Amino acid sequence: MNAEPAIRQHAISPQPGQKVVEARGLGLTFHTNDGPVQALSNVDLSVARGEFVSFIGPSGCGKTTFLRVIADLEQPTEGAISVNGMSPEETRRARAYGYVFQAAGLFPWRTIEKNVALPLEIMGYSRAERRERVARTLDLVNLTGFERKFPWQLSGGMQQRASIARALAFDADLLLMDEPFGALDEIVRDHLNEQLLQLWARTTKTICFVTHSIPEAVYLSTRIVVMSPRPGRVTDVIESPLPKERPLDIRETPEFLEVAHRVREGLRAGHADD
Amino acid sequence: MNAEPAIRQHAISPQPGQKVVEARGLGLTFHTNDGPVQALSNVDLSVARGEFVSFIGPSGCGKTTFLRVIADLEQPTEGAISVNGMSPEETRRARAYGYVFQAAGLFPWRTIEKNVALPLEIMGYSRAERRERVARTLDLVNLTGFERKFPWQLSGGMQQRASIARALAFDADLLLMDEPFGALDEIVRDHLNEQLLQLWARTTKTICFVTHSIPEAVYLSTRIVVMSPRPGRVTDVIESPLPKERPLDIRETPEFLEVAHRVREGLRAGHADD
Amino acid sequence: MNWTIAGALAFWAGAWALNERLSRLEPRSPAAKRALGLLVPAIFGITLLVVWEGAVRGFDISPVLLPPPSAIWARLVSAVPILWADFQQTFLKAVLIGYAIGCGSGFLVAIAIDRSPFLQRGLLPLGNFVSALPIIGVAPIMVMWFGFDWPSKAAVVIIMTFFPMLVNTVQGLASSSAIDRDLMRTYAASYRQTLFKLRLPAAAPFIFNALKINSTLALIGAIVAEFFGTPITGMGFRISTEVGRMNLDMVWAEIAVAALAGSLFYGLVALTERAVTFWHPSIRGG
Amino acid sequence: MTAIAGTIPSTAASPLHRRLAQGKTLPILIVLAALLAIWYAFTVYLNAPWQIDAYERAGTEWTATDLVRDTMAQERPVLPSPHQVVAEIWQTTVGTRLTSKRNLFYHAWITLSSTLLGFALGTALGILLAVGIVHNRAMDKSVMPWVIASQTIPILAIAPMIIVVLNAIGLSGLLPKALISTYLSFFPIVVGMVKGFRSPEAIQLDLMRTYNASGRQTFFKLRWPAALPYLFTSMKVAVAISLVGAIVGELPTGAVSGLGARLLAGSYYGQTVQIWSALFMAAALAAVLVGIVGLAQRLALARMGGRS
Amino acid sequence: ADDVTLQLKWVTQAQFAGYYVAADKGFYEEEDLNVEIKPGGPDIAPVQVLAGGGADVMVDWMPSALAAREKGVPVVNIAQPFARSGLTMVCRKETGIEKPGDFKGKTLGTWFFGNEYPLYSWLSKLGLPRDGSENGVTVQKIGFNVDPLLQKQADCITAMTYNEYWQIIDAGLTTDDLVVFSYTEQGVDTLEDGLYVLEDKLDDPEFVDKMTRFVKASMKGWQWARDNPDEAAMIVLDNDATGAQTEKHQKRMMGEIAKLLGDDATLDGAAYKRTVETLLQGGSDPVITKEPEGAFTHMITEKAM
Numbered sequence A, B: 001m002n003a004e005p006a007i008r009q010h011a012i013s014p015q016p017g018q019k020v021v022e023a024r025g026l027g028l029t030f031h032t033n034d035g036p037v038q039a040l041s042n043v044d045l046s047v048a049r050g051e052f053v054s055f056i057g058p059s060g061c062g063k064t065t066f067l068r069v070i071a072d073l074e075q076p077t078e079g080a081i082s083v084n085g086m087s088p089e090e091t092r093r094a095r096a097y098g099y100v101f102q103a104a105g106l107f108p109w110r111t112i113e114k115n116v117a118l119p120l121e122i123m124g125y126s127r128a129e130r131r132e133r134v135a136r137t138l139d140l141v142n143l144t145g146f147e148r149k150f151p152w153q154l155s156g157g158m159q160q161r162a163s164i165a166r167a168l169a170f171d172a173d174l175l176l177m178d179e180p181f182g183a184l185d186e187i188v189r190d191h192l193n194e195q196l197l198q199l200w201a202r203t204t205k206t207i208c209f210v211t212h213s214i215p216e217a218v219y220l221s222t223r224i225v226v227m228s229p230r231p232g233r234v235t236d237v238i239e240s241p242l243p244k245e246r247p248l249d250i251r252e253t254p255e256f257l258e259v260a261h262r263v264r265e266g267l268r269a270g271h272a273d274d
Numbered sequence C: 001m002n003w004t005i006a007g008a009l010a011f012w013a014g015a016w017a018l019n020e021r022l023s024r025l026e027p028r029s030p031a032a033k034r035a036l037g038l039l040v041p042a043i044f045g046i047t048l049l050v051v052w053e054g055a056v057r058g059f060d061i062s063p064v065l066l067p068p069p070s071a072i073w074a075r076l077v078s079a080v081p082i083l084w085a086d087f088q089q090t091f092l093k094a095v096l097i098g099y100a101i102g103c104g105s106g107f108l109v110a111i112a113i114d115r116s117p118f119l120q121r122g123l124l125p126l127g128n129f130v131s132a133l134p135i136i137g138v139a140p141i142m143v144m145w146f147g148f149d150w151p152s153k154a155a156v157v158i159i160m161t162f163f164p165m166l167v168n169t170v171q172g173l174a175s176s177s178a179i180d181r182d183l184m185r186t187y188a189a190s191y192r193q194t195l196f197k198l199r200l201p202a203a204a205p206f207i208f209n210a211l212k213i214n215s216t217l218a219l220i221g222a223i224v225a226e227f228f229g230t231p232i233t234g235m236g237f238r239i240s241t242e243v244g245r246m247n248l249d250m251v252w253a254e255i256a257v258a259a260l261a262g263s264l265f266y267g268l269v270a271l272t273e274r275a276v277t278f279w280h281p282s283i284r285g286g
Numbered sequence D: 001m002t003a004i005a006g007t008i009p010s011t012a013a014s015p016l017h018r019r020l021a022q023g024k025t026l027p028i029l030i031v032l033a034a035l036l037a038i039w040y041a042f043t044v045y046l047n048a049p050w051q052i053d054a055y056e057r058a059g060t061e062w063t064a065t066d067l068v069r070d071t072m073a074q075e076r077p078v079l080p081s082p083h084q085v086v087a088e089i090w091q092t093t094v095g096t097r098l099t100s101k102r103n104l105f106y107h108a109w110i111t112l113s114s115t116l117l118g119f120a121l122g123t124a125l126g127i128l129l130a131v132g133i134v135h136n137r138a139m140d141k142s143v144m145p146w147v148i149a150s151q152t153i154p155i156l157a158i159a160p161m162i163i164v165v166l167n168a169i170g171l172s173g174l175l176p177k178a179l180i181s182t183y184l185s186f187f188p189i190v191v192g193m194v195k196g197f198r199s200p201e202a203i204q205l206d207l208m209r210t211y212n213a214s215g216r217q218t219f220f221k222l223r224w225p226a227a228l229p230y231l232f233t234s235m236k237v238a239v240a241i242s243l244v245g246a247i248v249g250e251l252p253t254g255a256v257s258g259l260g261a262r263l264l265a266g267s268y269y270g271q272t273v274q275i276w277s278a279l280f281m282a283a284a285l286a287a288v289l290v291g292i293v294g295l296a297q298r299l300a301l302a303r304m305g306g307r308s
Numbered sequence E: 001a002d003d004v005t006l007q008l009k010w011v012t013q014a015q016f017a018g019y020y021v022a023a024d025k026g027f028y029e030e031e032d033l034n035v036e037i038k039p040g041g042p043d044i045a046p047v048q049v050l051a052g053g054g055a056d057v058m059v060d061w062m063p064s065a066l067a068a069r070e071k072g073v074p075v076v077n078i079a080q081p082f083a084r085s086g087l088t089m090v091c092r093k094e095t096g097i098e099k100p101g102d103f104k105g106k107t108l109g110t111w112f113f114g115n116e117y118p119l120y121s122w123l124s125k126l127g128l129p130r131d132g133s134e135n136g137v138t139v140q141k142i143g144f145n146v147d148p149l150l151q152k153q154a155d156c157i158t159a160m161t162y163n164e165y166w167q168i169i170d171a172g173l174t175t176d177d178l179v180v181f182s183y184t185e186q187g188v189d190t191l192e193d194g195l196y197v198l199e200d201k202l203d204d205p206e207f208v209d210k211m212t213r214f215v216k217a218s219m220k221g222w223q224w225a226r227d228n229p230d231e232a233a234m235i236v237l238d239n240d241a242t243g244a245q246t247e248k249h250q251k252r253m254m255g256e257i258a259k260l261l262g263d264d265a266t267l268d269g270a271a272y273k274r275t276v277e278t279l280l281q282g283g284s285d286p287v288i289t290k291e292p293e294g295a296f297t298h299m300i301t302e303k304a305m
């Protein structure tokens, strides 16, 4: 991410150390055709500014739901949550976060570049800046050359990358990313991991990141939140002792493997509940 | 997969050692609004009956396209391909394969159990057998309890598992699986990897499997096909020296790591072309 | 501006404010929700009637142009037997039968067109041809062919409802997604299986559009067709006859019955739609 | 590209042959021929009773050939034969001065102009109402039922009143007629567009929410494009109904000109052939209008990356 | 010049030749009038147009005018150019009908819009119920054309001497095939084609003057049409915007119309009484329930003649 100077801070920048996400006794129950489904139960968590927090847990445990609550896309049925010291709704209205959905969710009637430009159009960026940012972020995710294609002309991984580009095109202080690299091969994934880490280190972004890959979680995060199966509860929060500066081969160090092991144990404990 | 006796062989069972997939000089070019995109170029490959072949390669290199050609969902523009010694179309008409798509593609108007029952209805299974098979495969992918939910009420990973169940519900001799475990956590993934391997070992199925995970590819396959970026070519085919019987901890043996290393090198070489 | 009109306008303003309030409420219980769903349009409707009554009285509009709702109501209650007989003749016979056959044939032709590319190219452009066979041209011809009684009205209804169903079904059948069609291909599903298990469910939102549009179109068609020759019952017969006798209150009583029947019919179709296409984002709450 | 025989469809056939085999012309011609044959058969069948009656009254001997010939040449047949209609259309279009009131094109033009005006107004009104209904809960709850009720009022019954009222407030000419078209055509648009505007997937709406997009932005960037397939389908229905409305609207304005007037006059004076030629002109007009909407649909959806 | 709008009861045809002639020959201009003639049609109730202010004067049949009056639209007959009714019931001879008594068990098609009342009072005179039974008749509403008779969907239908009757003849039936009953001869005639205005307007002397001139010029037009029927028919043809009328038919219609015209436009009291009686008798729900008052005035015709 070498176009650093162009990246601007948004209006609402919480002070360092301030809590970006603060959940207390959070719970959420869906009401479905055959009975209620409790997706989250009694979640207590706080994320400080500048943290990189990964969420890991079995499929269907409520990771997406939790991210959606932060993003004000879902209303908790119990407990309280504040984002940037405000309600999630105020944060959303301030356009203070970028969200990468688990499914790409591209608009089929827009070309790739138009899809990436969508948030920029909405937020009122000038045409020139839009062009520049679209080119930059598409390059970042290795999609240069596919600007004019429509989504269905792209492979699954390429669609996912386009949706990552879309969320990175504008500079939100808080990034909510739901398995963004799930459909990517190891090499591209490593590359994007590095890029994301650099972006995070350079700016004061806070990142909430859902992943299924233990090495990815350990490599990227300052903290790893392990969740248990339904109803989603936080069973373990693991602080990473790794330095901020992380070359790719840090993944072979004993510290790294030690953290990875703890995460795996945490996950296993959760599954044993099942 | 303990309901083994109920699994029946389909009408068309190629002889052992017979070629299930045989591609010669295969190429495919898409014509798009801004020029042709060559997705596959000069692919030569043959897969023998009973093999477990993994395809690995950078995002957008043509893995999905190749699987689609085998499944007669895409017509090659060059070269020739035969499946089970017939044209792909004949194989499709004989319902000789099961396909797991990269996206779940569940029908929103059907509950999960009805979605899994869809191929069974089409192939004319009796009601009782349908019920039995749906229950068994949903259990296999850990979705018991969600039979009556609609797709949009499931998490991303759960939807993917439902689509796997749908492809396993009937017993095709050839399974084409496009990143089936991409959205699953490590534990569930390990579990499904084991299940799949057992199923394969027990029956005489041939499996073509696309994945981005090198350990997964090595753990599962008898052969790993490494593909290069666009236009998709086969750059390396790695035979696995691992025994047919593979406990999970085989992944820590030197042989395993050696194969994994070779795959990684192959991938890297491909990326360098970029 | 006189007091009657001022009063009507004041009522309007008040009702509007009330409705804005009511529709903001988010009642918990489903029963309260349903009650609210009925209350709001009812208030709107009452407002319309009050403004109408006020305007007719306030501006002293001649009763042969527009009778006040109160007069219409009085006629409505006093003429129930006639209205019922007309309703039977027009709605229960011509409308329902014509609707069923018209929608049915539009649907079947759409399927036939979809099945055969040959017909698609040959029949669809000709299908457009019947799209606007004007009712006043067709109605006398149908009377000539099918006689005075309801069959000729049903024939007009068939012609009117055919095209909306044809167009919507054709479009709906084309609306299933590519990946879903690929899935059916992998099962080597037969045409029928793909049709019933994928393409028709996916087409349902479009098909219901046509069913809804046709539910009102059928009624208009049957009533207007009766202007061109009938035995001496039927809603259209009554309307055209009573216009000639300057009994505008009877005309509007008949119109009120038509509006009520049409709305209920539409409501029934809409309810069925909710039940059948519950999965569509428009109903699931996208 | 090196084509391998057998994998690629042969392109050897001549262009003309291909055009005939794959184009629209041949199927249309065949279907048309079939319809014509049926029509001729019905002409004989439906006109025969009158003809036989005439023979008997005149006491003439007749044969089957006579019957077939004469049923196709009656002056006021129950069903005119196709060639009678074609001859009438030819004679009243090409065979008459274009500006003459006897020219069918003149009448078609009168009807077309109010159709188009009414259709434009109806489409605009329908879209506006749908926008209101989708964005405002009070409107959704209170207006929609009355929009439906409005459609159950037989227009032909209230059209005279509408025209009288409009005349009283000084509106006359094209607009009152067009308003009848509007009244009929806005409804399919409302129904279709409410559905269309609500058809975006939840995830797409969520995405717009994360951008805190305004209602306007969500509308123009998401709801509108997502609703286009519904819009065009509704417009096809609406333009056809609009034509019906224009023709109906011609009656209470004195039915002095337009296809509606021709239909009516034909029916008063028992000129079946004239009725049928006016009907055909109306149907042809409808086919052309629907065809134009279809073309617009194909162009628009292609631009939006539609898969064939 | 003063503007006058005339609303006709029916489409442009020789039935209204007098007015078209007066306009065409400048008779209205001579009276310093600027007359706009609005054709009618099946969907136009002239009374509504008059009440809505769309016209100053209308041509209407007395049944509908009297009905409107009772319903609260006070229309007044100011002149009655047509002295006789052209309404007939035409039957096919082959049905065996020779006299009205033979209607028993038959199907009669009639126009509605008030035309059913003379028929109803006729039937009640004959003692025939309208219930469609063996001993009664079936009444059907027919459109304004003669197809039901030609297609044998009805045994008899209403027809005007000047229009529908000739359509039946043109269609190939001969006078020998038909039996024609004139409503006048059956004593159930009602007055047709009179000129009506709104009552309160007659309080305005200027309006009365305008109408006087209008009636005067119109009668001049009718006189001219009676003297030059073929030319009058051609004038009507010129004014037909539908382009659907034929010369032959209009010339013949003009000839028949001439037979219905009175010597002047003064309403004949006896004919008026007969009309009212017929209407009051009309069966279960008659058009008018009580003797109308002030439904006509001779003021205008007295001044005009």
Ligand SMILES: Nc1ncnc2c1ncn2[C@@H]1O[C@H](COP(=O)(O)OP(=O)(O)OP(=O)(O)O)[C@@H](O)[C@H]1O
Pocket (backbone or CB within 6 Å): A030, A031, A032, A037, A038, A039, A058, A059, A060, A061, A062, A063, A064, A065, A066, A102, A230, B152, B153, B154, B155, B156, B157, B158, B183
């Ligand atoms: N709209 C909904 N209606 C009903 N239940 C829902 C809905 N959305 C999610 N759920 C349920 O909530 C639970 C948590 O779902 P969520 O999507 O948060 O899981 P997840 O942790 O993101 O899983 P995955 O890793 O598979 O994406 C699941 O059991 C799911 O079935």
Ligand SMILES: Nc1ncnc2c1ncn2[C@@H]1O[C@H](COP(=O)(O)OP(=O)(O)OP(=O)(O)O)[C@@H](O)[C@H]1O
Pocket (backbone or CB within 6 Å): A152, A153, A154, A155, A156, A157, A158, A183, B030, B031, B032, B037, B038, B039, B058, B059, B060, B061, B062, B063, B064, B065, B066, B102, B230
């Ligand atoms: N329908 C199509 N039209 C045009 N181009 C297409 C189409 N489908 C795929 N492509 C192109 O073909 C190439 C190969 O796509 P494919 O889906 O096979 O990739 P993949 O190897 O499966 O990638 P991934 O791992 O990201 O799913 C891509 O460059 C893509 O843009």
Ligand SMILES: Cc1ncc(C[n+]2csc(CCO)c2C)c(N)n1
Pocket (backbone or CB within 6 Å): C244, E009, E010, E061, E064, E111, E112, E113, E114, E115, E144, E160, E163, E164
């Ligand atoms: C009350 C009443 N209103 C209109 C007509 C229709 N109409 C007016 S003149 C005429 C003669 C034929 O052209 C016809 C049919 C009617 N009969 N009775």
Ligand SMILES: [Mg+2]
Pocket (backbone or CB within 6 Å): A063, A064, A065, A102, A178, B155, B156, B157
């Ligand atoms: Mg999720």
Ligand SMILES: [Mg+2]
Pocket (backbone or CB within 6 Å): A155, A156, A157, B063, B064, B065, B102, B178
């Ligand atoms: Mg792929």
